[in-house]
Amino acid sequence: MALEFGGGLNLALATPFAAAVVAPYLKRLMGHNVAWLLALMPAGIFVYLCQFIGTVATSGHGVHITPLEWLPQYGIQYSLFVDGLSLVFALLISGIGTLIILYSGGYMKGHADQGRFFSFMFLFMGSMIGVVLADNLMTLFIYWELTSITSFLLIGFNHKEERSRRAALQALIVTGGGGLALLAGLLMMYQAGGTMEMSELLTRGDVLRDNGHYGAMLLLILGGAFTKSAQFPFHYWLRNAMEAPTPVSAYLHSATMVKAGVYLLMRVHPVMGDTTLWMTILPIFGAITLIMGTWMSLRQTDLKLTLAYTTIASLGLLVMLVGTSNETAITGAVVYLFAHALFKGGFFMIVGTIDHEAGTRDVTRLGGLRNAMPVSFYAAVACALSMGGIWPFIGFIAKEEMYLGLLGTNLPALLLTLAAVLGNAMMFGAAFVVALKPFLGEEVHTPKHAHEGPVLLVAGPVTLASLGLLAMLFGDFVGAELLRPMANAVHGHHGHLQIGIGAVHVNFAFMLSLITIALGVGFYFRYEAIRSTRGVLIRTLGEGPDSFFDIFIAGLVRFSARTMRLLQSGNMEVYLAATFATIALALIVPMIVFDELPDWPQFPDLYIYEWSTLGLAVVGLYALIVAKTRLTAIVSLGIQGFAVALIFLLFGAPDLSFTQFMVETLAVVIIALIMNRLSLKEHDKRPPQQVMVDASLSILVGLGFCLLLMSVTQGAFDRHLSDFFTDYSRVIAHGRNIVNVIIVDFRGFDTLGEIAVVTITALCVHTLTLGTGRSGLKSKFFKNKSSGFDEATSGQKGAE
Amino acid sequence: MQTLIFRTTAPFLAALMILFSIFVTLRGHNDPGGGFIGGLIAASAFMMYGIAAGVEYVRRALYFHPISVAAFGLVLSSGSGLLSMFEAQPFMTSQWTFPTIMGVEVAISTPMFFDIGVYLVVMGSLTSIALKLEEE
Structure with a gap:
């Protein structure tokens, strides 16, 4: 039976996401009346979910399915749970969703981005159904975050207006911050309860309440629930979220998403509720939210804001009732x-x-x-x-x-x-x-x-x-x-x-x-009289946190700007010196501290051509140091690189040598191009103290690598991996070139990461050099920099 | 650098280098070579062509933007790893097939496509950087 349900339930969860993809195209084809067609999807989900009603009501316990194992060793999987609580929520989400889609068809009629609006709404619907049907804590968390993100997109739907953008960002910061607390709380629940499955956890009685970290766990979970369900002092984001088009307010910010926090409290109540802490925090904050919200609602002249504040109040009322842990109140x-x-x-x-x-x-x-x-x-x-x-x-x-x-x-x-x-x-x-x-x-x-x-x-x-x-x-x-x-x-x-x-x-x-x-x-x-009263205390409670949010964000922006200026001087020489000094220290210090310096090696017995290759490297190095112009220096560096490539060839690593030759060639060409581009002077003149610093840094880095390589070669060589690669590269991976087999097959995942980095680097270089000419580079760079600061300060101003 | 001899020979040289880079990439599984080195050779071919004839010619010859080529390579590489999912095996499990085409047994495998992806990423990224820098 579980499987039978599983197939359909997965489909029900995937449908909104599929609808989100096709909605904009259908909208383009059919205009605003596409709402009639699109509404069939949530309606279908609603009808499908109705078949669970009987099962859940008669059996008394839920239906649990695990369609996909993800990281079974950590208990993380994609699993769903349908019981009385999640079912009613899912029915409300899909049922009201049907009506909202119809309503959006009329309300957003003629809006240029109506297709995108439908798309966002469906994305939200899918995420929200996911939140309530999720069984695994991580599944729950992922859907939870998805609702925050889709809510952000919908609040900021009129993204050309500053107020919308601010409200969207505020909602994202508040609910996203709460989401982080929730993640920590869920992980603690996993630690304490020993299972990631909510349905399992619910059968384990007092295991969470008896845990030593129960207090912290509860506070973290409440951090998630209170931000999402707009409890005092986090309620302000919900008021500002009224910048969103009305279908969004009706759907996300009254009927469904803001109830996710209440849902979470109801979900964990059997295992976390009914304690002194629970019955203290929840009723107090719930009651404050209730009274503040209703009073503020009477003071508004904007009907939507009146409703928004009554929603905040209703959420407070729900939290208060759940907080009593009394059967009838619940x-x-x-x-x-x-x-x-x-x-x-x-x-x-x-x-x-x-x-x-x-x-x-x-x-x-x-x-x-x-x-x-x-x-x-x-x-x-x-x-x-x-x-x-x-x-x-x-x-x-x-x-x-x-x-x-x-x-x-x-x-x-x-x-x-x-x-x-x-x-x-x-x-x-x-x-x-x-x-x-x-x-x-x-x-x-x-x-x-x-x-x-x-x-x-x-x-x-x-x-x-x-x-x-x-x-x-x-x-x-x-x-x-x-x-x-x-x-x-x-x-x-x-x-x-x-x-x-x-x-x-x-x-x-x-x-x-x-x-x-x-x-x-x-x-x-x-009503009119109440509107004209001052009500200082409640207004402070109601509107104060909103100003506090601005102060907080402005402070954060100032702090990061200051830190940025301290850490990011914008001087390339400082960056390079810091990088190389770190490398040198990381190589040398541990060896000295743990007394692992290598022994002095024996004088090597080499053939004449090996000596001459080494001599070539030394010549390259010498030429580099005495080079008069930058161009000569770059080419000399190439000599040294070719000598290294020759050494690879002599010691039987043709692939490595091959690549080294190419890299050296390309590096010389690219460095030459960059220098050309930066319009550097022909000569590289540095003051003597600079030469001293640079020289000692280079010597330290060189010494560090030398010591590292020596100690690596002096230790016992573990043939485990190389034997494996030699034995199996032909047999399993059908390749005689072990190096290539390692790159594309045995350690292919590493390569995938590396080529992703290469692509990102290319993208970064592309963006950095975008639209810069030979002469414009320097001025452009500074202009960019100053405009970056302008943005930071204007953001600050906007926040203030 | 726009001397007559270099300008005249560069297209031929570049074409040869690209041919060679493909050869090096494909033989990589059994002999020295592979996607990375092949990509480097191809990138240097485009770079040389750019120095000789000007960036505009290279861009026209490439047709696609080099960043797009790199991105396509990345998609190809990750996509080749996904194929094993249909066989209910972990991501990037190699899949091999040995069809006989015109009387010759040819090995076609996901690592090969992976390597071609590496080739395209390296070639595209480096070409993009180099062309950007060569542009006046």
């Missing part, structure tokens, strides 16, 4: 996560439609759109009802469950309940600000004459908004088949969950709900 978190993906995805799309059709999304410049855009209006109201937690929408169940779970008699429980009620109330206010303010009231003159969006734009929000109600009508299925298995996978018990129209119980939680709604209505009507 069930509430699971339901809330599901409901949030539906209503927030829908909300973002509606705001995008308003922006698209009315030309602005500033709430103060909108009003009375209900007649022009009735469908969007009803969808928005439905989303707001779910977000506000009003019966009979799915958000209602989420709120009841979380209140039930949070309630307690001790002080922390009361504080968390208070935070949840306040946060939910403000969220209620924000929801209705977005859903009602643009549509009700006087008709306001908008930049564009507003009318309802086309099918592509309204299909998504209407579907998502009505799903908030349908999920309740089909509550038995959603509860038992989807969300209960998901909650069970997180808290590790067989909990109960009742979803449906009839699931209304008048208890204390219900009272809290009523209070929340009453407060929320108050926040809605006091």
Whole structure:
């Protein structure tokens, strides 16, 4: 059965990446209506994944497959795991992805790069499905990083605008930095748990909690989760990410990617949760994020920013709930996560439609759109009802469950309940600000004459908004088949969950709900007043880290510029002297320290032609030293090189000798060309102290190599490898020339690396000499250098 | 350097050198030679031609940009290593076949293509550098 699933699951994971390749071409052929065709791919994945629902719900545990072993000796492989938690996430990603692709077709219509946009969206979709379905920790990490990279590409999609570029870079730095922490955390989990497979790890009980490094491990994992899920103090990147086109905000930055951090926390909860540390850090940061986010959301006039801050707040709420390690609270978190993906995805799309059709999304410049855009209006109201937690929408169940779970008699429980009620109330206010303010009231003159969006734009929000109600009508299925298995996978018990129209119980939680709604209505009507309050503390919490980020980056740029100026003087002579001095020291010092200097060799007994070859080398050397002009010096160096090549030939290494001849010839020609190019003076005049330094450096390097070669030849020669090569080069590799067989076959991988280096060198030389003439080289070099610094300083300015 | 004799003989000499470089590359598996040395010979041929006739002629004669040639060589070399994956063997496991072409048994193998890749990389990279430097 595993194999049977494996084939299809691999295909499901590969489909988005394939779609990313073909999307731009299809777009060119078919225009923006290609969205209908492209949406079939995520829809197919969604339908395919649906077949797992029954298996996962009845079996109670997941389906694990390993399609590809990668580095089995380190436990690294490509493996997938489908259980209640990952399945619901994957369904949300592919399902909402279908709607988003349709929406992108309408929203980005006429954009020159719409094809590329589709491509990025599919790349993200594939990566995100990978994150949630990954079983192996390294598979998880790779997909995790891929979502950061695709998010970077999408936030910076309007790359000609400075703000987009800054937001994209900021998101990449924050989530990428978190990714590094996550990698360290995952490796520690591997060390402590002894397996790279998450599904295995989940069965090992307390092995991680009992580990001595549990604290560090948890903090590193949280570093990944908090940055990705925009928890305070890392939330600012998510606000700035709203520079992205609205489909991106709806998909990545509300429904899916930002939940990756929450997903990770839920995933590791059975093995890492339920400890004092867990139940301290998560609720505190979650609650701060919740209160700060909701308050900030009420202060915005840009509808998209209002939504962005409520998303940050919702993520805080989820982290807080997971942080309680309470079964009912976690069930509430699971339901809330599901409901949030539906209503927030829908909300973002509606705001995008308003922006698209009315030309602005500033709430103060909108009003009375209900007649022009009735469908969007009803969808928005439905989303707001779910977000506000009003019966009979799915958000209602989420709120009841979380209140039930949070309630307690001790002080922390009361504080968390208070935070949840306040946060939910403000969220209620924000929801209705977005859903009602643009549509009700006087008709306001908008930049564009507003009318309802086309099918592509309204299909998504209407579907998502009505799903908030349908999920309740089909509550038995959603509860038992989807969300209960998901909650069970997180808290590790067989909990109960009742979803449906009839699931209304008048208890204390219900009272809290009523209070929340009453407060929320108050926040809605006091909206204008809240916007004009100062709220210094919360504004510092909300906007402070963003400025801190700039200060941090500016400091980093200054620091590296200073270090650069110190280390990279730009003087070739200094570089060469440093390089050769390092070589000399590395050769001589260890030999003296470890007392491994070679013995003085016996006087060699050589034939006359061998002596004369050596004499040739000495003559070349002498000619080099006394040479008057540079050209003579280069040619003399060639004499010396040819003598070495002759020695190779005499001692039976024709291949080596052959190559040495060619290299010497080419080196002389190329050095001559370079000198010609650099317009060096004919004579090489150096001051006496410079001559002293250069001479002693050369002598030291020469001495070092001489000593090294002598000690190598004096030691016992290990014939192991050479015997192997001699014995097998003809038999296995069908070649009589052992040297060549070693190069292309036995040690072919080394050669592959070397030729890659050769190609890169050629590329570098090509770039360095690009567009430089004989006379322009020097000035060009300095111009380049100064422009490099200009860039650094302007980057600094931009960051400031 | 643009003397009449050198200018006249350079094309022939270059052609001969390139022919020789191919010969050296292909025989490399059994006799002294191979892709690296072959590439060096070919590069020196182009270099000499460039000094004699001017860089423009060499670029026209090469048709492809030397960097592209080098990059193609790199792709060829890595690609030859990938072939073994289809046989479920590790990367760069040599594959050999000995077809008889016109009555002669010819050895065709992935190391041969690998070596040709090395040849192209060395030739392309060095030619690119040299032509760039020769350009006034």
